[in-house]
Amino acid sequence: MSNSRKEIMKLLGDFSTIGLTLAASVFVGVGIGYLLDHKVFKGKTAPWLTLIFLGFGIAAGFKNLYMLAKRKDL
Amino acid sequence: MEHPILFISVILQTIGLPVPHGPVGDTLLAKIVSPHLTYTWLVMAFLIIVPKLTLGKLEMIPGKGQNFWELIIDGLEGFMAENMGEEGARLMFPMLATFAFYILTSNLIGLMPGFMSPTSNINITLGCTLIVFTTTHILGIKFHGVKYIKHFMGPIPWLIPLMFPIEVISHLARILSLSIRLFGNIMAKETLLGILFLLAGAFFAPLPILFLGVFVSLVQALVFVLLSILYFSGAMEHAH
Numbered sequence: 001m002s003n004s005r006k007e008i009m010k011l012l013g014d015f016s017t018i019g020l021t022l023a024a025s026v027f028v029g030v031g032i033g034y035l036l037d038h039k040v041f042k043g044k045t046a047p048w049l050t051l052i053f054l055g056f057g058i059a060a061g062f063k064n065l066y067m068l069a070k071r072k073d074l
Numbered sequence: 075m076e077h078p079i080l081f082i083s084v085i086l087q088t089i090g091l092p093v094p095h096g097p098v099g100d101t102l103l104a105k106i107v108s109p110h111l112t113y114t115w116l117v118m119a120f121l122i123i124v125p126k127l128t129l130g131k132l133e134m135i136p137g138k139g140q141n142f143w144e145l146i147i148d149g150l151e152g153f154m155a156e157n158m159g160e161e162g163a164r165l166m167f168p169m170l171a172t173f174a175f176y177i178l179t180s181n182l183i184g185l186m187p188g189f190m191s192p193t194s195n196i197n198i199t200l201g202c203t204l205i206v207f208t209t210t211h212i213l214g215i216k217f218h219g220v221k222y223i224k225h226f227m228g229p230i231p232w233l234i235p236l237m238f239p240i241e242v243i244s245h246l247a248r249i250l251s252l253s254i255r256l257f258g259n260i261m262a263k264e265t266l267l268g269i270l271f272l273l274a275g276a277f278f279a280p281l282p283i284l285f286l287g288v289f290v291s292l293v294q295a296l297v298f299v300l301l302s303i304l305y306f307s308g309a310m311e312h313a314h
Contacts, residue, residue: 010157016297017251017255023251027250028246028247032243053239059236060239060240060247063240063244064244
């Protein structure tokens with residue numbers, strides 16, 4: 001395999017992760033918030049920690065996107 | 075949907091073992107003889123026996139079998155060395171090469187009738203992913219000690235309360251995305267093949283999907299190894 005083609009395969013593998021990572025970050029954020037709300041604090045803080053960690057999850061997803069977008073080696 | 079015929083399960087059933095019909099059995103014995111585990115053992119036996127048979131004795135001037143394996147191992151090591159450096163490649167080569175061979179073989183084995191891909195069960199891919207995740211952080215602690223926590227802090231001190239949960243969540247999201255990518259692709263391939271065999275197997279309807287299945291198996295094994303390499307090298311390099 002030539003060098004440029006290998007490079008393209010590597011970049012394809014790398015950038016095909018964008019969508020799934022964005023979705024997974026949101027789900028992990030909501031999951032942590034829900035667990036904190038309902039298992040740790042027994043529903044006293046009911047919707048708030050879920051919402052806060054949803055925000056963290058979305059921020060994590062977009063941070064990943066941003067880090068991939070501003071890579072220097074392209 | 076008709077249950078596909080898996081020959082190991084059929085053999086075990088005639089012996090009298092309680093092979094589960096659903097994805098997971100009830101008792102411990104039923105869990106042990108469930109199809110994804112028996113086919114994992116088949117893949118492991120294949121990967122141990124076939125290189126032993128083809129490799130023979132190691133010689134200075136390689137024969138056919140040794141040439142083939144040397145080509146694969148050399149290519150894999152070169153691929154790892156250019157992504158994570160010579161030192162990291164030498165350290166992590168055994169584990170990542172095992173993942174590459176195991177995932178590639180178990181993806182491809184599902185293309186044959188009577189066999190099943192172990193990676194089409196989420197327990198297998200989740201196990202692989204948890205190994206990669208744990209090793210990432212062990213490597214980080216080994217290379218940086220306590221300062222490894224700087225990887226989670228971000229560049230600006232007063233943003234730490236914001237950046238720490240974000241980094242932790244993005245590390246945990248890797249488990250989800252890595253395991254579900256492999257599992258989803260392979261399970262989609264298996265299910266599609268099964269349905270097409272049932273609907274129009276006599277008219278060679280699964281043939282294009284078999285061709286695509288080879289491509290998907292190769293690409294997913296490559297992507298799993300490539301992402302593990304990226305995570306490992308991310309843990310080994312200095313914090314930004």
